[in-house]
Amino acid sequence: MDLLALADFNLVARHGGFGKAARAAARPKATLSRRVTELEASLELRLFERGARVLKLTEEGRALFERTAVMLTELDETATEIASRGGRPRGRLRISAPSLFSQTTMGRLAAGFALKHPDVRLEVTAEDRPVDMIEEGYDLVIRVNPEPDATLVGRVFLRDRLVVVASPGLARPLIGSEAVPAVVRGSVGGAEAWQVSTQEGRSSIAVDPKLGLSSLVMVRDAVRMGVGAARLPLSLASPDIVAGRLAHWGDVEGPETTLWALYPTRRLLSARVAAFLDHLRDAFPNGSPDELAAYVSQSAG
Incomplete structure (x- = not known):
C-alpha cells in the first residue's frame, strides 16, 4: 500500500472534501484526487461516495480511516521527535479551548508559550463544542468538567468556583x-x-x-x-x-468547576504537547480558583 496515498486519503477524510483538504495542506486539489483514486484502484474498493456537492466516506472508507488515522499520526509524531534533536518542541500544535477561558486567559498563555518555544507553530481555537480530536486534527483540548472518555487521558490543571x-x-x-x-x-x-x-x-x-x-x-x-x-x-x-x-x-455552594487538559491515549505524547502541559503547570502551580482569578486580573490589567 502506498503510504503517501494513504496519508492523502486521511487528509481528505479528516477535512470532509478535496477542496478543504487542499486549502488546509496547500496542495493541489487534483493531486489529492488522483492519489485517492489510485489508492481505491489498488485496494479495489470505493472509499468515498462522490456527489455533486457532498463527499462522504463509504463504510469501507470509514473503517480504513478509523484504523489508520492514529497510526499515521504516531508516525508523524515519531518523525517530528527524531528531527527535533532530542525532543526539542517544534512543529504545529493545535489546541481547542473553551470560549470563556480563551477570552480571559489563553491570549496571555499562548503568547508566553510562543516566546518560550519559537519553533512551535501554535494554533488555538476558541469553541465550547466537544471536538473530535482525531478527525479534526487537534493535539490537545481544554474542557470544563468533561464527561468520561475512554479514548482520552489528561489531568485537571485548574479549578474555579x-x-x-x-x-x-x-x-x-x-x-x-x-x-x-x-x-x-x-x-x-x-x-x-x-x-x-x-x-x-x-x-x-x-x-x-x-x-x-x-x-x-x-x-x-x-x-x-x-x-x-x-x-x-x-x-x-x-x-x-x-x-x-x-x-x-x-x-x-456546590462542586468546583474543573478544567482539564486532554489528549488521545493511543497517540505518542509529542514534545510539543508535553511542553504545553509543562507551561500550564508553570502558570498555575497550585491550580486553585484564587490563582486563576489572580492570573485573569493580571491579564486584564
Whole structure:
C-alpha cells in the first residue's frame, strides 16, 4: 500500500472534501484526487461516495480511516521527535479551548508559550463544542468538567468556583425579603433561590431572573449596568470585585468547576504537547480558583 496515498486519503477524510483538504495542506486539489483514486484502484474498493456537492466516506472508507488515522499520526509524531534533536518542541500544535477561558486567559498563555518555544507553530481555537480530536486534527483540548472518555487521558490543571455578584448600587436582600432581579446564562425561567456561603455562614438569596444571555461575558457586562445579580466564575468576576465595580455577595455552594487538559491515549505524547502541559503547570502551580482569578486580573490589567 502506498503510504503517501494513504496519508492523502486521511487528509481528505479528516477535512470532509478535496477542496478543504487542499486549502488546509496547500496542495493541489487534483493531486489529492488522483492519489485517492489510485489508492481505491489498488485496494479495489470505493472509499468515498462522490456527489455533486457532498463527499462522504463509504463504510469501507470509514473503517480504513478509523484504523489508520492514529497510526499515521504516531508516525508523524515519531518523525517530528527524531528531527527535533532530542525532543526539542517544534512543529504545529493545535489546541481547542473553551470560549470563556480563551477570552480571559489563553491570549496571555499562548503568547508566553510562543516566546518560550519559537519553533512551535501554535494554533488555538476558541469553541465550547466537544471536538473530535482525531478527525479534526487537534493535539490537545481544554474542557470544563468533561464527561468520561475512554479514548482520552489528561489531568485537571485548574479549578474555579461560582460567586454571586451584583452592582454596588443593588442592595443585598435580607432573609425573607422579596426576590432580587437576576441575570442568567441561557433562558429565563421562574423565581429561584441561590444557596451561598459567606464568612458569616450559609444563606439563601431569592432571585427573579429578568435577563437571559448566551455568554458569561455578556452576563458580567449586564450586571455591571445594574440589571441584577448573577452567578459568575470567580476568575471572570475577580477584576471587577477588586476594582469595586461589582459587589461579592457570597460563594455559590456546590462542586468546583474543573478544567482539564486532554489528549488521545493511543497517540505518542509529542514534545510539543508535553511542553504545553509543562507551561500550564508553570502558570498555575497550585491550580486553585484564587490563582486563576489572580492570573485573569493580571491579564486584564
